[in-house]
Amino acid sequence: MSENSQHDKSQESAEREEKHKRKSQKQKEKVDAKVAKATIEKGVMIVVTGNGKGKTTSGFGTVCRCVGHGYKAAVVQFIKGKWDCGERDLLEGHGVPFAVMGTGFTWNTQDRAGDIAAAEAVWTEAKKFLADPQYHLVLLDELTYMLGYDYLDKEEVLSTIANRPENQSVVVTGRGAIRELRDMADTVSEVKEEKHAFKAGIKARKGVDW
CATH class of the missing domain: 1.20.5 (Single alpha-helices involved in coiled-coils or other helix-helix interfaces)
Structure with a gap:
């Protein structure tokens, strides 16, 4: 050169x-x-919705971040059944309280009255978390289904979230978040599905998918 x-x-x-x-x-x-x-210093409301994979994972990631910083968090799981939950196994060991509906998917139970009763019972626990300022963060996993199916009173849910302690943050996950949830949220993320292993016949992996 x-x-x-x-x-x-x-x-x-x-x-x-x-x-x-x-x-x-x-x-x-x-x-x-x-x-x-x-x-502005205040708690935020985050909605993670859409038809893609990763909504609950995102919510639990935020819980881990919260606990990692030494704050208290609580988790409410709607829809989820009694099967193993790696996140729950880990976080309960770090003092994170869980309220779990425990009935599984409504298309499995095929018992609307029973599902509504279970949803209302777990919502009673959720209201305690949402009224307690010691919790820096509350995860309402799959709450969107409860509103979409009319299992819970929409106005009560929205009012309870809106009137939580000022410095408490809330993460709501699930498909089909209603417009009212989106409107009151500070942050809304829409998770879009491009591909999913399950549709190719690949079984869900323990430690990866659940």
Whole structure:
């Protein structure tokens, strides 16, 4: 390689580096400005919905983050049955209380009255968590189904969440979140399914899917 060619490549490299620095600096300034504007201190409501996999996983990830920082969290599981739950096995050992509906999927029970009674019983426990300021975070896993199926009184659920302690955060998961939940949430994430192993005949994996 000639001396001129080496010089040209060095100059191009320096110009790319300078361009990258200018672009990064502009991005940093934008991010810093947004961070500076976020001055409100309060608990948030997060809704994770959609037809893709990972909604409950996201909720439990937030619970783990909360507990990892030394805060208290509580978990309410609607729909879920009595089968093993790796997250529950782990988190109960770290002092996280669980209230579990325990009936499984409604299409398995085929008992609407029984499902409603079970939902109302677990909602009674949820209301205790949502009224207790010691809990930094409450996960309401699969709550969306309870509202979509009219198993719980919508107005009571919305009012209880809205009137929780000011610094308490709530994560609601499940498909088909109703408009009222989305509207009152601070953050809404829609999980979209592109592919799913189950549809290819692959069994759910312990330690991965449950």
